[in-house]
Amino acid sequence: MKNNKPKLAVFKLSSCDGCQLSILDAEDELLAVLGAVDIAYFPEASSRMLPGPYDIGLIEGSVTTPHDVELARQIRKDCKTLITIGACATAGGIQALRNWKDVKEFTKIVYAHPQYISTLDRSMPVASFIHVDFELRGCPVNKYQLIDVIVAYLNNKKPNISSHSVCMECKQKGNVCVMVAHGTPCLGPVTQTGCGSICPSYDRGCYGCFGPMDSPNTTSLARNIEARGETKYDIMLAFRGFNAYSEPFRKESEVYEK
């Protein structure tokens, strides 16, 4: 009976563990979801670690070391369906801020003996090295979206994750627009929905933790924010956050770097 269940594996590269913790945070759904699969490899939750192949693999974290690259390639070989979860795995994460700096300098700032540290110059999304079947956004991912994606693949369906902006979600919730009403800079117009537009719901601007929406007009938004009196440096920082190395945010931040 047990052997007929699909085998699920959860892997980690460079990350904070928050996205895989989202699985354990789905307290009300946890036993049902985990009951539908055989947890074959999930070191954070279980000391039972079965070898591949696996039916579904989830990867959290970005690729930052030569070892990560090898591991990602092996994971691809071991997993029938491979899903990256979270901003680190899909865009390089906050640690991608190193991509604009000299990593040797960074190592010296943190470590007394930089020669002990082996790291790549850049923090990169997993899909830069291997094919992935689906990328789930968020810093952290939304646990309900994560369950939807797992359930979709268990039923051989394509996940149905919206790619419109946070603005749409704000309108649906009936939020007062923080930018229009209070002049608060907000990345909502260019950021993919999925968080529940929580920042505007708490009277602050969106900081883009779900990354760029489908076809975002970052240029227009940046000009609008600049016209409100924000400095070029502040605009650069706004785009250079948890999804800094995603193409649209990266390019916009570089426009304002000068």
Add this chain to the structure above:
Amino acid sequence: MKNRTIKVDYLARVEGEGALYIKIKNGEVDDVKLKIFEPPRFFEAFLRGRKYSEAPDITARICGICPIAYQMSAVNAIEHAFGQVPDGQIRELRRLIYCGEWIESHTLHLYMLHAPDFLGYPDVIHMAKDFPEVVEKALKLKRIGNDIVKTIGGREIHPINVKVGGFYKVPQKKDLRQLREDLLWARDAAIDTVKFTSTLTFPDFEQDYEFISLCHETEYPFNEGRIKSNKGLDISVEEYDFNFIEEHVEYSHALHSKLRERDNYFLGPIARYNLNFDKLSPIVKQVAGELNLPRQINNPFKSIIVRGLETLYACDEAIRIIDQYEKPDEPSIQINPIEATGNGASEAPRGMLYHRYRINEEGLIMDAKIVPPTSQNQKTIEKDLKHFIPPRVNLPEKELVLQCEQAVRNYDPCISCATHFLKLHVEREN
């Protein structure tokens, strides 16, 4: 069997990636290394040039399990740098959101990561087959901790509502009503949790430790207090750097901390309990008394009981805060950045977390230092194993490895934090 190497390449049920390497020579432990191979992420480096106001959001990303701890130590440090510290209900709400994180993190570690060791299961999913009611209750308790964090912080992981000076938005009194109802259930569930942990079997292992935690004059510590130990340390948070040093060792991506004057030390629930027993609320003292728990615990395996007691405290304290809550007029105080350096510490579920920031007159971070609890506990974990293994050296390999892993988990190590997981490798020389 006199000489051997034990290695665990990927230690399970800890947060992050690490390995353990133990070398046994002539029946004696020759070497123990807790190897942290979690890739370095360089937070202290890329914080340079960021705005002070971004520190709570950015440093939260060091750890998905204790983001509140990072946010709290960050705001404490920066507010102290500026000499502008919120008080009243904002201070109380910060204690409340921290209660939520303690309940969530302690319940996760206690039931899902540590209890399987005591009961002989690979994980909580297998444990749930034999103890369905215990696990269902644990999940509900954990959810209530998360509900506190979500109500005040906006979401469970990487909350968005904490800022330097206070919050972006504060809850209405009625927003906390449902939480209070749930917390009454949670407080009873926490009492059952403590009773459950007290029935477990503990290895006979007591050591002479230097315990360190924040100590507040009137409260069990979250965000404030002096840094004290059972061996005479009594300093302000500002004096941290003069009293503690960090060493970079070849086999670990986490820096090792020690006291400048002495050596390794012990942070976390047992340290807080031993140093602050008087400040626990009456219900916690009563439950500890009914179970005949001593006021000084020196067996790290009993950390699981203390996590239960602190969960009970956090439920009780959360109820107290909600009962006296009145919505403040403003969600935060006005912050005017100045050129300054500030130190901050708070009690993460796994122990004291220290931050220091140097900020320029434009409010940009010039320099940052972050010392997570797990990197401070590393040396103590290694020392524990050196003493724990010799009487057990003739155990079968599998059993010895399991017990060593359990000894590491006593500290609820958070290795993502410390690099800013665990492999066990025991070598026996023949």
